[in-house]
Amino acid sequence: MTNGMSTLKVKIWRGAETGAYQEYEVPRQESQTVLDVVTYVQRRLDPSLAYRFACRVGVCGSCAMSVNGVSRWTCRTHVSKVAADGELEIAPLRNLPVIRDLATDMSEFFDKWAKARGRFTGATTRKDAFAQVKPESKQRKAVDAAIECIGCGVCYSSCEVVTWKPDYLGPAALSRAWTLANDVRDVAQKERLAAVAGDAGCHACHTHLNCTERCPKGISPTAGIAGLKRAILSATLKGEL
Amino acid sequence: MNTRSQVLLWGAQRASAMLLAVCVIVHLITIIYAVRNGLSAGEILGRTRGSVAWGLFYAVFVAAVAVHAPIGVRNILAEFGWRGRGVDVLMLVLALTLVMWGLRAVWAVVS
Numbered sequence: 001m002t003n004g005m006s007t008l009k010v011k012i013w014r015g016a017e018t019g020a021y022q023e024y025e026v027p028r029q030e031s032q033t034v035l036d037v038v039t040y041v042q043r044r045l046d047p048s049l050a051y052r053f054a055c056r057v058g059v060c061g062s063c064a065m066s067v068n069g070v071s072r073w074t075c076r077t078h079v080s081k082v083a084a085d086g087e088l089e090i091a092p093l094r095n096l097p098v099i100r101d102l103a104t105d106m107s108e109f110f111d112k113w114a115k116a117r118g119r120f121t122g123a124t125t126r127k128d129a130f131a132q133v134k135p136e137s138k139q140r141k142a143v144d145a146a147i148e149c150i151g152c153g154v155c156y157s158s159c160e161v162v163t164w165k166p167d168y169l170g171p172a173a174l175s176r177a178w179t180l181a182n183d184v185r186d187v188a189q190k191e192r193l194a195a196v197a198g199d200a201g202c203h204a205c206h207t208h209l210n211c212t213e214r215c216p217k218g219i220s221p222t223a224g225i226a227g228l229k230r231a232i233l234s235a236t237l238k239g240e241l
Numbered sequence: 242m243n244t245r246s247q248v249l250l251w252g253a254q255r256a257s258a259m260l261l262a263v264c265v266i267v268h269l270i271t272i273i274y275a276v277r278n279g280l281s282a283g284e285i286l287g288r289t290r291g292s293v294a295w296g297l298f299y300a301v302f303v304a305a306v307a308v309h310a311p312i313g314v315r316n317i318l319a320e321f322g323w324r325g326r327g328v329d330v331l332m333l334v335l336a337l338t339l340v341m342w343g344l345r346a347v348w349a350v351v352s
Contacts, residue, residue, distance in 0.1 A: 164320035198247035
């Protein structure tokens, strides 16, 4: 046992957009993660609990939830780190429609990646030679900064601008757009910059840095968004957009 | 409003913010300097009347405010769900009002 506590008081959101927290008692284990707690509830206490997970090791990005008011990946969040006074309040991610209990509908989140042209567009075929990109080049480094995004939705859930402006593309989609904007092989640069410009795009970001603070991969979408803002203003002033 | 105009508005707000940073610092230093022996209308007018430099400085200050504030208010209104051509026209009116009031105030202390 850790901290001398034998059980955790766990409140879990039950329902969809309307619903209520239900309280459970879960045995405290050493090195227990928040996902372990949710899994215990579903397997031992209430099999009707809906939640989503796959890899359990911080690779797939499907188990993100709001834990004591903060969006986190639950598989890599130890209970000891977040359970103040042995209590946990687990809710679905914010800014996304709730399907049931802890499972949100991520369609809108991924649709915005598509809207932001978050898809690589190349001009070469498999018969062409490999592109040569120097690892120390500025653009390659900018790609490295955010390439490890796993699309968990933690940044989107933490973003106040998304809350106020539901058509805002959000930090993950914009960060992806910035990664591709720095991909020297990509040939849809102008179209992408146009897709992420303006009031519903990168220019809506308030630089609150919630996304940067919460990203479990240590990525700074804010930095990427700032890069997009500069690149788009420059392209606009040159008459390219 | 098209995307290009939205981007230009963002650029204008950033540029006016840079200008405002300088203007506010100069203005604050002037206030601290001006009140060192107490504050009087006579002293202020003595400094500003007939001064082309102060007239230009505050005219630029007013222009920066008139550009910066309506764009910011437009962004705030958009987050409350008020968007569209009506709001944009209202913001233009706000900008022109700020220019008018601001320049009138500058003229009052310079002329």
